[in-house]
Amino acid sequence: MTENNNLQELNNIREYYQTLYNLQYEQLIILHKENYQLRLKINQNKQRKLIKIKAYEDKLEKLQILANDASIRLNEGSELIRKLQKHLKISQEKLSDKTKELLTKNETLHKYQSHIIHLNDRIKQLIDEYTTKNLQVSFNLNDNQKIDVAIQTSPTLSIQRRCVRFNLDKENYSIDSKYFQSK
Numbered sequence: 001m002t003e004n005n006n007l008q009e010l011n012n013i014r015e016y017y018q019t020l021y022n023l024q025y026e027q028l029i030i031l032h033k034e035n036y037q038l039r040l041k042i043n044q045n046k047q048r049k050l051i052k053i054k055a056y057e058d059k060l061e062k063l064q065i066l067a068n069d070a071s072i073r074l075n076e077g078s079e080l081i082r083k084l085q086k087h088l089k090i091s092q093e094k095l096s097d098k099t100k101e102l103l104t105k106n107e108t109l110h111k112y113q114s115h116i117i118h119l120n121d122r123i124k125q126l127i128d129e130y131t132t133k134n135l136q137v138s139f140n141l142n143d144n145q146k147i148d149v150a151i152q153t154s155p156t157l158s159i160q161r162r163c164v165r166f167n168l169d170k171e172n173y174s175i176d177s178k179y180f181q182s183k
Helices: 002-134
Strands: 136-140 146-150
Antiparallel strands (some): 136 146
């Protein structure tokens, strides 16, 4: 019986080990499935991360392109501003020179105007002196007596005034037409 017992024990041990083996195998299969699912999740997470990283890299590349473009435009704008400032400075200098030139011309014009006014006044004075000295009007009275009368002219000479003062009867005199032209 011992042999049978031993066999029985051996069978029990075998069954026990077989059961353990089967349990371990089932656990191994479950672990393999879990491992496979975890690997799938890890791969999916890696792919998602790679996709996100790629998207971030694309966005970063676009942002770098935009930043470079903005930098180029900023440099171009700065250069344009420098050119405009230089042009403005040159224009201001030219304007200043033109203003000085115009002021000089204006001063010269005022001097010429003053000189012309002085000359006009002198011409008026000379005409008045000439008129006073050299022009006389002869009045022929009925008895052929002559009276000399001086002519008075206006200071502006725009219209010569001929004011003749006399106390003669209007019927008894005539004005020599060579001195006055009738209106």
